[in-house]
Structure formats: C-alpha cells, structure tokens
Amino acid sequence: xxxVAQSPRYKIIEKRQSVAFWCNPISGHATLYWYQQIxxxxxxxxxxxxxxxxxxxxxxxxxRFSAERLKGVDSTLKIQPxxxxxxxxxxxxxxxxxxxGYTFGSGTRLTVV
Amino acid sequence: xxxxxxxxxxxxxxxxxxxxVYCNSSSVFSSLQxxxxxxxxxxxxxxxxxxxxxxxxxxxxTFQFGDARKDSSLHITAAQPGDTGLYLCAGGGSNSGYALNxxxxxxxxxxx
Numbered sequence: 148x149x150x151v152a153q154s155p156r157y158k159i160i161e162k163r164q165s166v167a168f169w170c171n172p173i174s175g176h177a178t179l180y181w182y183q184q185i186x187x188x189x190x191x192x193x194x195x196x197x198x199x200x201x202x203x204x205x206x207x208x209x210x211r212f213s214a215e216r217l218k219g220v221d222s223t224l225k226i227q228p229x230x231x232x233x234x235x236x237x238x239x240x241x242x243x244x245x246x247x248g249y250t251f252g253s254g255t256r257l258t259v260v
Numbered sequence: 261x262x263x264x265x266x267x268x269x270x271x272x273x274x275x276x277x278x279x280x281v282y283c284n285s286s287s288v289f290s291s292l293q294x295x296x297x298x299x300x301x302x303x304x305x306x307x308x309x310x311x312x313x314x315x316x317x318x319x320x321x322t323f324q325f326g327d328a329r330k331d332s333s334l335h336i337t338a339a340q341p342g343d344t345g346l347y348l349c350a351g352g353g354s355n356s357g358y359a360l361n362x363x364x365x366x367x368x369x370x371x372x
Contacts, residue, residue, distance in 0.1 A: 151302075180359065189264075189348050189362035190303070203359055238302050248293055249360065251302030 149173065153239050153252035161260055165227035168255045172220070172241030178202075179216055180249065181224050182238040190238055196222065229259045263287070264351055264363035272369045276338050281366045283349035284331045290352060292325055292332045293360065297346040339370045 152171040160166050172179050177198050182190035193212065195202040198219035207214065211230070216222040226233055236256050240249040265284045273279055283292070291310045295303035307316050309325035309332065316323045320343075322335040336343055346367050350360040 182362075187364070189266075189350075189364045192359050192361070195359045240302070248305040248308050249303075251295075251304070253300070254302050256300075 151239055151241055151250050151252035153237075153255055155255055156253065157256050157258075159258045159260060160229055162231055163228040165225065166229055166257060167223050167225045168237050168239075168257075170222045170224070170239030170252060172222070172239070173243075173250055176241035176243050176250075177219070178242045178244065179222050180240045180242075181214055181222070182240065184236045184238055184254070186235070193224070193237075226257075229257075231259050233257060234259045264349055264361060266347075266349055266363035266366050268366060269364065270367050270369075272371070273339055275340055275370055275372050277370075279336050279339060279368070281334045281336075281347055281368075282331070283333070283363055285351060286330065287351070288329050290329070292329070293350045293352075294323055294332070294334055295348045295350060297348060297365070298344075303346075303348055336368075339368075341370050341372055344368055344370050 154169050158166055179196045181193040183193050184190045193207045194204040194214045196216040199216045212226055214224045236254040238251050238254045240251045242249050267282045291308055293308045294306045296306055297303040307323045312327045312329045314325045320337045324333050346365045348362050348365045350362045352360045
C-alpha cells in the first residue's frame with residue numbers, strides 16, 4: 148500500500164510569513180495526526196483528527212496554527228504568522244484505528260529565518 | 261500530557277556489542293510502541309506491546325513491557341551499523357484520546 152504522502156519536503160520562509168503543509172494519509176485510515184518535531188526532541192502532538200472531526204487540538208497554538216481535514220481524507224496544516232521557534236519537522240501520521248500503530252510520512256522540514 | 265523519559269539519550273557502540281534502551285513513565289499506558297527514525301525520514305513502527313510483562317522479539321531486538329505498564333525496554337543483540345538511528349518510545353491511553361505521547365528518543369550510532 149502507498150504510504151503517507153507529505154509536501155513540500157522542505158520550506159524556508161521569513162518570520163511573519165505564512166506557510167501551509169499538505170498530507171495525504173493511507174487510504175481508509177480514519178485517524179490522522181500532525182506532530183511537530185524540534186531538533187533533538189521527540190515528536191509532539193499538535194492535532195488529532197478522526198475522519199473530518201477534531202479529537203484533540205489542546206497543544207495546537209491556535210493563535211497562529213490552524214488545520215483542517217476536509218472530507219475526512221487529505222489534511223492541511225497552516226502557520227500564520229510564522230515565528231523563529233516554529234522551525235521544526237512537521238510530521239503527518241495516520242492509523243486505521245486510534246489504538247493501532249501509526250504510519251508516518253517523511254515530514255516537512257520548516258526553517259524560519 | 262503523559263511524560264516518557266528515555267535513557268540513555270545518546271549511545272555510541274561498536275558492531276557486535278549488545279545494548280539496552282529504557283523508557284520510563286509515572287503514568288500507566290494501555291499500549292506502548294517503539295519506533296526507529298532515520299535522518300530525514302519519519303518514525304517507523306517496530307513493535308506494539310499491550311500486556312504488562314509482555315516480551316516481543318523482532319530478530320535481534322527484544323522488547324519488554326513492564327508489569328505495571330509504566331515502563332519498557334529495548335535490547336539489541338549483536339548490534340549492526342544498520343541499527344543506527346533514533347529510537348523512540350511512545351505511549352497511548354484512553355486519557356490521551358489514544359494519541360501517542362513520545363519520549364525524546366535515544367540516538368544510537370553503531371560503528372563498524
């Protein structure tokens with residue numbers, strides 16, 4: 148089966164600019180996650196979707212981050228405006244059920260200068 | 261957020277050596293997973309353990325879930341350069357909506 152697709156792979160922007168990341172999960176996977184991984188740390192959950200509904204967004208900085216999953220398939224994560232501390236790898240993952248193992252995409256490496 | 265502490269943070273060994281990586285928490289998890297992440301890639305699932313005291317083997321890798329389901333260990337026998345990577349443990353439970361909380365990882369380097 149095809150894996151989790153993410154784009155772009157790399158993005159460099161200036162602070163206060165906006166950026167969007169796209170994720171296409173494995174077909175049929177109802178649960179989709181966005182994680183932020185800062186260099187030297189483990190992934191930190193930003194938001195969890197079950198189909199097209201939000202299950203958990205408690206750690207999403209909602210003043211600048213937003214995410215949506217239209218039609219319960221693809222998802223986009225947006226940052227506006229970006230700050231220097233947003234420099235990280237943004238990982239998308241999906242699973243067929245909430246209690247199952249995740250399949251991660253390769254991530255988008257964001258550098259804010 | 262349920263915290264997972266991993267140790268050691270870094271490990272550099274020679275090919276053929278054995279090693280153990282630890283994952284500890286004060287929280288009880290309904291399941292615990294181990295992932296390996298290589299540079300520039302996302303984490304890849306190695307194993308899921310769900311029963312206290314459970315031991316799973318994956319070739320040269322042995323995973324154990326603590327009896328109280330608060331800790332886990334990963335033991336690698338006769339490490340090879342291909343084992344190099346970041347090893348992450350992740351725990352999930354009903355009080356986290358089953359979303360995984362990850363430790364900071366153990367960065368392993370195996371040199372020939």
